[in-house]
Amino acid sequence: MKKVVSLFLVLVMVFSLAACGNSNDGASGETGSSTTEDATETNTDDSSTEDTSTSSDVKITFLNTKGEIQAQLEDVAKVFQADTGIELEIIPTGAGTSPFEKMSALYASGNAPTISMMDAGDLEKFEDKMLDLTGEKWIDDAMPGSLDVARINDKLLAFPFAVEGFGLIYNKTAIESATGEAFDPDAIQSREDLETLFQDIEAGGIAPIVISPLDWSLGAHYTQIAFSQRGGNIAGHNEIMDKLKTGELTFSEFDAFNSLMDTFDILARYNMDKSDPLSGTYDTGAEAVATGSAAFWFMGNWAWPQINEMSGDNKEFGFLPVPLDMEGEDNKISAGPTKYVALDQEQSTPEQQEAAKQFLNWIVYEENGQKGLVETCSIIPAFLNIDKTPDDALAKSVLDYMSEGRTYAMVLTFPADYWAEVGASFQKHLAGLTTREEFYEEMENYWEIQQ
Amino acid sequence: MAGKNKNKAGVGQYFLYAGVTTFAFVTVMIIPFLYGIFLTFTNWNGLASEWDFIGITNYLGVFKDKAFWESMAITVKYVLFVVIFTNLIAFFLAFILTSGIKFENVYRSGFFTPNLLGGIILGFVWRFLFSNVFVYFGNQLGIDMFSSSWLGDPNKAFWTMVIVTVWQLSGYLMIIYIAGFTNIPKSVVEAAKIDGATGLRRIIHIIIPLIVNAFTISVFLSLQRAFMVYDLNLALTDGGPFNSTRMVSMYVYNKAFLAQNYGLGQAEAIVLFIVVAIITTVQVKYSKSKEVEA
Numbered sequence: 001m002k003k004v005v006s007l008f009l010v011l012v013m014v015f016s017l018a019a020c021g022n023s024n025d026g027a028s029g030e031t032g033s034s035t036t037e038d039a040t041e042t043n044t045d046d047s048s049t050e051d052t053s054t055s056s057d058v059k060i061t062f063l064n065t066k067g068e069i070q071a072q073l074e075d076v077a078k079v080f081q082a083d084t085g086i087e088l089e090i091i092p093t094g095a096g097t098s099p100f101e102k103m104s105a106l107y108a109s110g111n112a113p114t115i116s117m118m119d120a121g122d123l124e125k126f127e128d129k130m131l132d133l134t135g136e137k138w139i140d141d142a143m144p145g146s147l148d149v150a151r152i153n154d155k156l157l158a159f160p161f162a163v164e165g166f167g168l169i170y171n172k173t174a175i176e177s178a179t180g181e182a183f184d185p186d187a188i189q190s191r192e193d194l195e196t197l198f199q200d201i202e203a204g205g206i207a208p209i210v211i212s213p214l215d216w217s218l219g220a221h222y223t224q225i226a227f228s229q230r231g232g233n234i235a236g237h238n239e240i241m242d243k244l245k246t247g248e249l250t251f252s253e254f255d256a257f258n259s260l261m262d263t264f265d266i267l268a269r270y271n272m273d274k275s276d277p278l279s280g281t282y283d284t285g286a287e288a289v290a291t292g293s294a295a296f297w298f299m300g301n302w303a304w305p306q307i308n309e310m311s312g313d314n315k316e317f318g319f320l321p322v323p324l325d326m327e328g329e330d331n332k333i334s335a336g337p338t339k340y341v342a343l344d345q346e347q348s349t350p351e352q353q354e355a356a357k358q359f360l361n362w363i364v365y366e367e368n369g370q371k372g373l374v375e376t377c378s379i380i381p382a383f384l385n386i387d388k389t390p391d392d393a394l395a396k397s398v399l400d401y402m403s404e405g406r407t408y409a410m411v412l413t414f415p416a417d418y419w420a421e422v423g424a425s426f427q428k429h430l431a432g433l434t435t436r437e438e439f440y441e442e443m444e445n446y447w448e449i450q451q
Numbered sequence: 452m453a454g455k456n457k458n459k460a461g462v463g464q465y466f467l468y469a470g471v472t473t474f475a476f477v478t479v480m481i482i483p484f485l486y487g488i489f490l491t492f493t494n495w496n497g498l499a500s501e502w503d504f505i506g507i508t509n510y511l512g513v514f515k516d517k518a519f520w521e522s523m524a525i526t527v528k529y530v531l532f533v534v535i536f537t538n539l540i541a542f543f544l545a546f547i548l549t550s551g552i553k554f555e556n557v558y559r560s561g562f563f564t565p566n567l568l569g570g571i572i573l574g575f576v577w578r579f580l581f582s583n584v585f586v587y588f589g590n591q592l593g594i595d596m597f598s599s600s601w602l603g604d605p606n607k608a609f610w611t612m613v614i615v616t617v618w619q620l621s622g623y624l625m626i627i628y629i630a631g632f633t634n635i636p637k638s639v640v641e642a643a644k645i646d647g648a649t650g651l652r653r654i655i656h657i658i659i660p661l662i663v664n665a666f667t668i669s670v671f672l673s674l675q676r677a678f679m680v681y682d683l684n685l686a687l688t689d690g691g692p693f694n695s696t697r698m699v700s701m702y703v704y705n706k707a708f709l710a711q712n713y714g715l716g717q718a719e720a721i722v723l724f725i726v727v728a729i730i731t732t733v734q735v736k737y738s739k740s741k742e743v744e745a
Contacts, residue, residue, distance in 0.1 A: 098708075098709065100708075100711060101708045101709075104498060104708075107498065125496070125498055125499075125711070126498065128499075128500055129498075275599075276599045276600070276603060278600075278603040278692055279582065279586075279599065279600050279603055415710075416709060416710050416711045417705070417709050417710035417711075420705065420709060421694075424691075424693035424694045425693065427691075427692060427693045428692075428693045431603075431692070
């Protein structure tokens with residue numbers, strides 16, 4: 001009897017081990033559900049399924065680094081498969097993992113995705129692994145300037161996937177109920193106008209603005225407004241950074257930055273979380289502006305899904321530029337292509353590369369593709385031929401500013417750890433622990449160590 | 452002749468039972484470790500197709516990297532507090548739970564349970580507690596200390612790390628100390644009682660020397676765990692606020708993967724390994740020399 005029981009236990013163990021081994025191959029299903037929670041991946045190895053060229057249909061993989069559209073992209077992939085017969089698998093990335101981390105791990109393990117959504121700044125490092133896309137049809141239809149950052153050494157290495165914009169998101173209904181009068185965003189032309197508006201809103205019982213103390217938001221987004229104003233385009237941005245590295249430019253001489261910080265002082269004074277500035281999170285900020293507890297939120301249009309979820313019937317939102325008040329210029333929001341998609345040439349077969357190119361063309365030229373990109377995923381496309389617009393108030397606002405020419409080009413070439421380091425310094429400043437001069441000093445130290 | 456056969460049989464038996472695990476250990480730990488050391492002498496960035504040898508440039512970089520040593524200092528401070536508190540609490544708990552009170556086993560299981568929670572879950576649960584629950588009660592009851600999140604203040608955030616680690620680890624070390632306590636022969640303790648040793652003297656001169664090997668193991672485990680902490684660091688404070696609780700493992704990881712400076716990151720990881728290896732070896736050697744046979 002004992003022998004039978006022990007034999008049985010051994011068999012149970014062996015089978016459960018075998019079952020564990022098998023379920024790892026079906027990882028795409030598991031990992032798909034894990035991105036809906038905020039789980040951070042501590043190991044960068046992902047057991048994504050390998051491209052099999054033995055199946056009759058071509059199968060390609062797409063690395064998605066925009067966690068907020070994972071589910072939507074999977075729907076788009078299904079439509080693509082129905083249209084073309086090409087199987088498309090969307091590989092998710094854990095929240096907080098940078099595209100570079102994820103891609104390095106996948107390339108190192110031999111599981112490179114056929115198509116990778118990456119941050120523009122990382123393109124250079126992957127130069128020899130990515131397919132040259134010169135000669136593709138969609139080049140002619142791309143927004144002017146959107147391909148600049150993707151041109152490296154006379155090759156075009158990436159496809160601009162998403163246009164995003166950020167600035168001061170406002171909740172129109174909340175403002176009007178606090179001030180008792182209609183709100184016209186174009187009436188706010190300067191810092192002083194904004195402050196007067198803040199005072200009126202505060203008198204009406206609503207917090208004027210909520211500032212989320214996120215290092216990437218303050219570090220990468222807020223500070224870049226000054227770089228964009230002064231630099232104008234990618235060459236200009238890089239020139240400013242070079243000058244900061246050598247010390248030729250200091251922050252006290254950087255007019256646009258000083259102006260930016262003057263505005264920040266006003267924002268901080270009317271911040272909803274003034275008494276505990278570091279307590280807020282991305283979600284509490286979205287909730288505040290969506291429900292109307294705060295009238296403004298410094299964030300970008302990618303937050304629309306979160307705001308939409310919590311705003312009930314109110315869809316009256318839009319962007320107001322962060323006032324820089326530089327002489328002779330209107331205030332502008334920052335907008336431009338942020339995520340770029342590159343095709344692998346190192347670890348994929350020619351059939352897969354053709355299928356991947358077909359996917360890109362499908363998005364730009366086919367009805368279902370355009371719908372998938374713009375309507376399902378709520379992405380603002382970087383192509384002029386697409387006449388659809390996402391059905392969300394923030395995207396419409398960004399497009400309005402773009403059509404009026406009131407946008408700054410986004411800075412895409414900051415060093416990889418810029419947002420983390422400068423973001424940390426900015427958080428200290430937000431919490432009131434450093435003066436502006438000390439904050440400038442910390443940033444100057446950061447630039448000094450960069451090569 | 453017979454000896455040689457016996458040797459062969461011994462080796463054969465070893466590979467039969469431990470072969471698979473040895474293979475796994477070598478391929479997963481030893482080979483990458485050696486490869487990593489090799490890579491620190493090159494300038495490979497993890498992606499490029501070509502690289503050159505650059506000698507000890509990376510190691511010189513480690514010594515120049517002020518932030519690395521600052522992070523090391525924070526970690527040492529953290530290790531000190533964690534090792535002392537965890538061992539004191541574990542020893543105290545073990546002492547009580549081997550003295551024959553009622554429901555001993557229930558208490559032992561209860562105190563061990565926090566150790567079963569993974570670092571990530573633990574971090575998120577405690578983050579919720581510190582940021583939301585304590586703050587809520589602090590505001591309701593007017594207790595100043597809790598009215599703002601402990602995770603927002605650099606000093607208090609440090610103590611949250613210590614508190615959560617101690618909470619998690621004490622149970623585990625308690626089990627080790629309990630094993631040590633139950634191994635003390637009753638005859639020795641009774642002889643001491645008969646000879647007139649008071650409670651405190653008994654503890655200091657009889658009990659502690661007899662469980663020094665439990666100390667060796669516990670101090671070693673707590674040292675190693677505290678030095679290498681990462682998952683709790685990430686989930687609880689994420690190095691914040693503003694990198695004030697960025698322990699050295701997190702610093703090295705960020706340097707390699709976030710700042711994409713693999714050479715320096717790997718070199719720092721090797722330096723960290725050497726530091727921890729030296730400290731723990733010294734500790735174990737010292738403790739072993741104090742071990743006494745009953």
